Amino acid sequence: MECKVETPFSFSLEDDTGAVIVQTAPGKVVTHRGGTITLPCRYHHEPEDVDPKRIRIKWTKVSDAFQFEDVFVALGRQQKAFGSYRGRVSLERAGPGDASVIIHNITLQDYGRYECEVTNDMEDDTGFVNLDLEGVVFPYYPPSGRYKLNYHQAEEVCRQQDAILASHAQLHKAWLEGLDWCNAGWLEDGSVQYPISHPRDQCGHKDSPPGVRNYGYRHKDDERYDAFCFTSNLNGHVYFLKRFKKVNYLEAVKACQRDNAVIAKVGQLYAAWKIQLLDRCEAGWVEDGSIRYPIINPRARCGGPEPGVRNLGFPDKKFRLYGVYSSESAQY
Structure with missing residues (x-):
């Protein structure tokens, strides 16, 4: 499972009053787009002899603007995921008192803060888990x-x-x-x-x-x-399409298509630079009509002393000629 916790894993007590006590992990859990992650949450009762079928587990995403998005709810054997989480979220079920959920095929939109709420009839308690993306x-x-x-x-x-x-x-x-x-x-x-x-x-x-x-x-x-x-991590890889001559924008799009790929988006080029360590000192078209190239190891002829994705702006799409960066998709 592709998951890591930024602080040594231990459970922190969120509330020691009431019949239900929820515990979550400190720090944050980290994964990348396309990965699988467990959001950890455990609970116990006082007293402990409570019918598990009466326990309601609810996960909600909380934005910085205090907007709430339903993610997942379970009551006994009944479970339901909501919105974009349908088909991707399930209970971990690692033993009694485990309210952790597993999220598959992580998207960029999954980044953020999640609330784990456990309810026993009229008593409830909550804890929070922060999900970060590389x-x-x-x-x-x-x-x-x-x-x-x-x-x-x-x-x-x-x-x-x-x-x-x-x-x-x-x-x-x-x-x-x-x-x-x-x-x-x-x-x-x-x-x-x-x-x-x-x-x-x-x-x-x-x-x-x-x-x-x-x-x-x-x-x-x-x-x-x-x-x-x-x-975050891209589904596939970005590469500089080798050609004998430079091309205008429309020709660049068609060249990528002939190579069973598409012209790379700006975010894909940045992800390839940061994660795949793509280093290419050749200017090329990308999807928005700009000319860019990624540099990991700076050298004098490649645009300055710092690593980064160089941006040469938006030239005339019809008459200016450059190379092209293509993106080839792959399955996770």
Whole structure:
């Protein structure tokens, strides 16, 4: 099972009053897109002689905005999963008092905080489990230019590039790993932030300390910024399609199709760079019409001293000629 817990596994007591006591793991459990994970939760009764058929177990996903999404409920032998979790969630059933659930084929949208609630008639108790994904945060702006996206448009452009809007925790982690970006972008909670590792006057003030700058929560319809997207392990692999000549955008799309692949999305290229360690010093088309290339080992002729995915912008699709990055899908 592809699962790990970031702190040494032990159960923490959430509440020691009432007839039902729920215990969950500290820290967070970590997996990647396409993986399988167990969200740990146990309970016991006071007194202990309670009919198991009267125990109700409910799992709910809780967003930063305190919105609740039903995930799974079980009462005795009756079980039901909801929404996108249907067919992917089941009880672990590792013994008496086990309320843990197993989630298969993890998606980007599964990232977040989960509540485990156990009810015995009128008594209940809850615990929380944080599910994290291994992946990469990347800044994104569309061909129309900088600061053109309201919140809903930012959500959509991330989705189109095989990603979701990043959380504050994901952006903060990316900043700790060196992400430095001088343009503010939407996050999934509706806030607008940007990470600065090397303070300079054009990015606030050169005497300001490094950190994640925060504009706070902005109007989701009226205000416009860039986006910070998050993606995880990709289903397949990305590669630079070797050709004898460079091509325009339409020719690039067709070349990938002839190779039984599709032109790579921006999120897929970032995932290949971060997870598959793709290193290619050749500029190529990607799905949104931009020209990019991934660098693991920086060298002078490959665009600067830092690793990253280089972005050469959005050239004329018809007349400018480059290589192309293709994405070939695979089964997990």
